[in-house]
Amino acid sequence: MDDKVIVQMYLDRDENAILKTKEKYEAYCYAISNNILGNYEDAQECVNDTYLRVWNSIPPQKPVRLSTYLGKIVRNLSFDRYKKNTATKRGGGQTKLILDELEDIISERNTPVDEVERKELIRTINEYLANVSQRKRQLFVCRYWYADSIRNIADRYNMTENYVSVILNRMRAELRIYLSERGFEL
Known part of the structure; x- marks a missing residue:
């Protein structure tokens, strides 16, 4: 499905937008998050939080490139999680x-x-x-x-x-x- 159609679904408050986003971009978002966190469960949680963050931010935001918008959100959420995880211990991964x-x-x-x-x-x-x-x-x-x-x-x-x-x-x-x-x- 075309990104413009998915973004319009968000703008129309169509809950299927989340499903379409997940179908098209879950592997992409997971790869970013897992590279940062090195932990499957934490990465999955950040990816799921990404969908909620996108739902809450479109509208008023209207991203031109949905993949970039998602990548930035999941990346920021993952770095936040990384900081939280390493506040008391040192984690693995590349971060x-x-x-x-x-x-x-x-x-x-x-x-x-x-x-x-x-x-x-x-x-x-x-x-x-x-x-x-x-x-x-x-x-x-x-x-x-x-x-x-x-x-x-x-x-x-x-x-x-x-x-x-x-x-x-x-x-x-x-x-x-x-x-x-x-x-x-x-």
């Missing part, structure tokens, strides 16, 4: 490693001034990614948006794990310099 890799570049911000800076940081990171090769951009997004493991990325793009690690390491170094040159204190 801690991924956050450690980006720690020098991006830190959590909470004040209104920091929110403006965060938006500028996101714009600048997107600008950086627009200027790298498509393959590098794909590797970066797989690792830092979808929280894919190095092994999965290497398999997907027919590369060695070491090669993927080297590319990502170089990209982080380049990004650090790129951000520093544009006035971000790292």
Whole structure:
């Protein structure tokens, strides 16, 4: 079913919208959540919470790309769950490693001034990614948006794990310099 039709079902408050969303995007949402959490039950709960969050946010929201909208919601819910799970213990999965890799570049911000800076940081990171090769951009997004493991990325793009690690390491170094040159204190 076309995403525009599904979004219109939400706008019309048709409860079948959730079923159609689940049929089309459950595996996608689960993959994102499981990559972050590394736990089937927690991932399933985040995916189910995603459907509720989408139901409650459309309307007034009217997403242009439903997959991106769902991905962002499930990703945020999964990171929130990850933070909750690791408040008292250290969990498995890729998330801690991924956050450690980006720690020098991006830190959590909470004040209104920091929110403006965060938006500028996101714009600048997107600008950086627009200027790298498509393959590098794909590797970066797989690792830092979808929280894919190095092994999965290497398999997907027919590369060695070491090669993927080297590319990502170089990209982080380049990004650090790129951000520093544009006035971000790292």
